[in-house]
Amino acid sequence: MKTSIAFALAFTALALLAVAPLILPEYWTGVLLGMTGYVTLATAWALFSGPTRYVSLATVAFFGVGAYTVAVLNEVLPYPLVLLCAAGIGMIMALVVGLSTLRLAGVYFVIFTFGLAELVRQTVSWWEVNVTYTMGRYVFLPFEGHHIYWQLLALAAITFLIAWAIGRSRIGLALKALGDDETVAAHAGIDVTRIKLFLFVVSSTIITLVGAIQAPRWTYIEPSIVFNPTVSFMTLIMALLGGAMRLWGPLVGAVPLFLLFEWLSGRFPDHFSIILGALFILIVFVMPNGVLAKIDDLRKGRQS
Amino acid sequence: MKNFLSGAMRAPRHLATCAVAALAITGSATGLAAQDREAVTIGYAISKSGPNAGGADMTVTPNYELWIEEVNAAGGLKMPDGTRLPIEAIAYDDRSSTEDVVRAIERLATQDKVDLILPPWGTGFNLAIAPLMAKFGYPHLAGAAVTDKASDFVERWESSFWFMGGSHDYVSAFTEILVAEREAGRINDKISMVSVADGFGIDLVKAARPSFEEAGFDIVYDKTFPPETSDFATIVSEASNSEADTFVAFTYPPHSFGLTKQAKVASFNPEIFYLGVGAGFPVYPNIAGGSVEGVMSLGGIDPNNELNSAYRAKHEEIIGRAPDYWGSVLIYASLQMLEQAIERVGLDKEAITAEISTGTFATVLGEETRLENNQLRAINWVGQWQDGAFVAVSPEGSEGLAAVQLPKPNWD
Numbered sequence: 229m230k231t232s233i234a235f236a237l238a239f240t241a242l243a244l245l246a247v248a249p250l251i252l253p254e255y256w257t258g259v260l261l262g263m264t265g266y267v268t269l270a271t272a273w274a275l276f277s278g279p280t281r282y283v284s285l286a287t288v289a290f291f292g293v294g295a296y297t298v299a300v301l302n303e304v305l306p307y308p309l310v311l312l313c314a315a316g317i318g319m320i321m322a323l324v325v326g327l328s329t330l331r332l333a334g335v336y337f338v339i340f341t342f343g344l345a346e347l348v349r350q351t352v353s354w355w356e357v358n359v360t361y362t363m364g365r366y367v368f369l370p371f372e373g374h375h376i377y378w379q380l381l382a383l384a385a386i387t388f389l390i391a392w393a394i395g396r397s398r399i400g401l402a403l404k405a406l407g408d409d410e411t412v413a414a415h416a417g418i419d420v421t422r423i424k425l426f427l428f429v430v431s432s433t434i435i436t437l438v439g440a441i442q443a444p445r446w447t448y449i450e451p452s453i454v455f456n457p458t459v460s461f462m463t464l465i466m467a468l469l470g471g472a473m474r475l476w477g478p479l480v481g482a483v484p485l486f487l488l489f490e491w492l493s494g495r496f497p498d499h500f501s502i503i504l505g506a507l508f509i510l511i512v513f514v515m516p517n518g519v520l521a522k523i524d525d526l527r528k529g530r531q532s
Numbered sequence: 533m534k535n536f537l538s539g540a541m542r543a544p545r546h547l548a549t550c551a552v553a554a555l556a557i558t559g560s561a562t563g564l565a566a567q568d569r570e571a572v573t574i575g576y577a578i579s580k581s582g583p584n585a586g587g588a589d590m591t592v593t594p595n596y597e598l599w600i601e602e603v604n605a606a607g608g609l610k611m612p613d614g615t616r617l618p619i620e621a622i623a624y625d626d627r628s629s630t631e632d633v634v635r636a637i638e639r640l641a642t643q644d645k646v647d648l649i650l651p652p653w654g655t656g657f658n659l660a661i662a663p664l665m666a667k668f669g670y671p672h673l674a675g676a677a678v679t680d681k682a683s684d685f686v687e688r689w690e691s692s693f694w695f696m697g698g699s700h701d702y703v704s705a706f707t708e709i710l711v712a713e714r715e716a717g718r719i720n721d722k723i724s725m726v727s728v729a730d731g732f733g734i735d736l737v738k739a740a741r742p743s744f745e746e747a748g749f750d751i752v753y754d755k756t757f758p759p760e761t762s763d764f765a766t767i768v769s770e771a772s773n774s775e776a777d778t779f780v781a782f783t784y785p786p787h788s789f790g791l792t793k794q795a796k797v798a799s800f801n802p803e804i805f806y807l808g809v810g811a812g813f814p815v816y817p818n819i820a821g822g823s824v825e826g827v828m829s830l831g832g833i834d835p836n837n838e839l840n841s842a843y844r845a846k847h848e849e850i851i852g853r854a855p856d857y858w859g860s861v862l863i864y865a866s867l868q869m870l871e872q873a874i875e876r877v878g879l880d881k882e883a884i885t886a887e888i889s890t891g892t893f894a895t896v897l898g899e900e901t902r903l904e905n906n907q908l909r910a911i912n913w914v915g916q917w918q919d920g921a922f923v924a925v926s927p928e929g930s931e932g933l934a935a936v937q938l939p940k941p942n943w944d
Contacts, residue, residue, distance in 0.1 A: 253642045253643065254638050254641070255635070255638045255639045255641075255642045255643040257638075258634070258635040258639070259635065262631060262635060350758065353729050353758065354729075356734070357729045357734055357756045358756070361734070361738055362734070362738075363729070363731045363733075363734035363735060364655065364656060364731045364735070366659070368688075372667075373638065442631065445630075445631065445634055445660075446630040446631070446634065446656075446660045447659045447660050447662060447663055448630075448655070448656045448659035448660055449656075450656060450730075450731050452583065452730065452731075452759070453630050453656055456628075456629060458582075458627070458629065490635075493624060493625050493627065493632065493636075494624060494639070500581055500625065500627055501581060
């Protein structure tokens with residue numbers, strides 16, 4: 229019963245969000261678009277990094293690959309096929325990366341993923357410079373802001389569905405064990421590496437698709453534009469702020485942060501980096517488990 | 533089918549637009565009719581932070597500030613009826629992110645409802661906003677954007693104007709000089725060439741390869757390096773072993789500065805030393821320790837052009853530093869054209885676009901500046917440091933262009 233009410237609520241919210249661009253002025257569609265992009269990124273990121281506690285800075289590696297796939301293929305293939313290709317490439321890349329690195333743990337994994345983003349960017353640059361002799365690529369697709377927004381919204385809905393389904397499945401149960409203690413989980417007969425790999429691939433594929441869907445908005449693409457490390461940091465900080473262990477956590481983090489940054493860029497255009505850094509520190513010290521967990525704690529504290 | 537769909541989508545939006553417009557008018561003063569207006573709002577989004585901030589702060593932002601200050605000091609923008617309206621500027625930071633620059637333009641156009649929008653810095657950023665500028669009907673004076681596709685873009689986006697030319701223009705003007713020098717027997721037919729793996733470097737090197745080869749030159753060394761490179765010892769030593777009399781580097785400021793220093797250290801002094809962006813910055817002689825005579829790059833000015841000298845003096849007075857010798861003057865000229873177009877036709881965006889496209893203007897580039905096919909072509913393509921100034925040059929020299937002086941003297 230409770231689940232069906234939650235679903236009805238989520239569906240109503242989704243429907244309202246879908247008609248929003250018809251009512252709102254264009255700027256707000258743009259804001260919703262950027263926000264939905266980050267909500268999807270943060271939720272997909274938390275899908276893997278939440279339960280496994282592997283902090284990944286590779287978000288922009290997959291995001292950028294998605295955008296580049298669209299830039300390369302948009303004049304060759306029909307758009308839906310381009311998206312499929314992007315998803316496929318993201319999936320294969322995640323498989324290769326996952327198989328070779330998911331046995332790393334802790335800080336080694338963080339460093340590796342940060343390096344991965346740089347590696348992919350340099351590889352794409354090298355390829356473009358030495359093989360195709362083109363640096364910038366053009367994406368001329370007839371999409372306006374609201375078309376891109378609707379696609380992102382659909383992807384966000386799918387991401388939430390996947391995250392919800394995983395949470396209720398056997399894998400979800402295994403994940404809980406894995407998150408508490410990996411060694412114990414392994415001894416209890418859980419194939420730890422396979423589960424981590426599965427999550428990494430799902431999460432990375434979604435991130436790749438976000439990049440692919442957003443690409444037509446920029447018309448012109450080059451590595452320095454799509455492999456911008458800020459995307460990785462923003463995703464991370466949003467998921468951590470809301471709480472990476474909960475389904476709605478990344479959403480709770482992404483929405484206010486995105487609006488805050490948007491407001492800051494208008495009011496205090498010169499202080500963005502300082503505020504980003506301060507927020508990082510604040511989150512780590514004050515609420516390492518996110519806003520939602522903090523609220524729970526406060527509530528419990530009052531009751532007892 | 534497509535028409536039906538877009539029609540169906542538009543219908544509810546019209547209603548919505550009306551409602552929003554009503555709200556906007558009650559909520560803000562920007563919806564007032566023209567005769568009641570007290571100011572002209574001009575918005576722009578520029579990279580104040582991130583990797584593009586340096587370029588934007590050299591070539592674009594100071595000229596916007598200079599122009600706005602000058603116009604407001606004179607009482608404002610002159611309208612066709614002779615009245616003057618001051619400029620109110622709205623500036624956003626795009627944080628060197630294309631998603632942010634796109635959203636900032638949407639914000640300026642639909643939220644702030646500014647009268648005019650000035651473009652951001654960089655080829656990629658100008659292309660990112662071009663579809664929106666065309667959609668909202670704003671004249672798009674793309675200043676800091678080098679592209680060979682300008683002729684295609686003016687058809688795709690009819691209100692777009694391109695002020696900085698394309699790679700082929702810069703390369704072919706330089707090739708002419710190379711051919712003349714070779715015929716005079718001052719250089720051999722070998723060229724060593726490096727480029728930075730970035731949009732700018734690759735675009736130019738792609739144009740340079742066929743241009744040099746068609747002119748009968750042999751590119752004996754051709755290397756592309758990543759933008760993060762800071763040690764140029766290997767490049768300089770390989771280039772100096774290549775026996776080429778001509779060294780060409782399509783680079784950004786950090787590389788141009790680094791290559792200069794390394795060339796001095798290694799006493800690498802080819803007959804022709806040509807660098808990319810940065811060699812035309814006023815700060816370059818300081819970085820090179822004074823000995824910049826003969827160094828070549830893109831751009832250049834005519835030191836005898838009094839309009840330009842007055843502009844440089846004014847820039848130094850108001851901004852506190854000199855403008856660069858390439859893009860700045862082009863950006864400033866585009867603003868002057870905008871100002872004069874408004875004086876002739878008022879603030880109607882379509883009329884301004886038409887006027888800029890067909891009119892003749894008095895700018896810092898000359899008394900009669902006009903665009904060809906919505907592109908500025910009166911650009912100085914090759915410059916050279918001569919007697920402490922970075923002057924525009926051609927093989928023989930002509931009106932406004934000095935004769936190139938080669939070979940380059942020794943560093944010291």
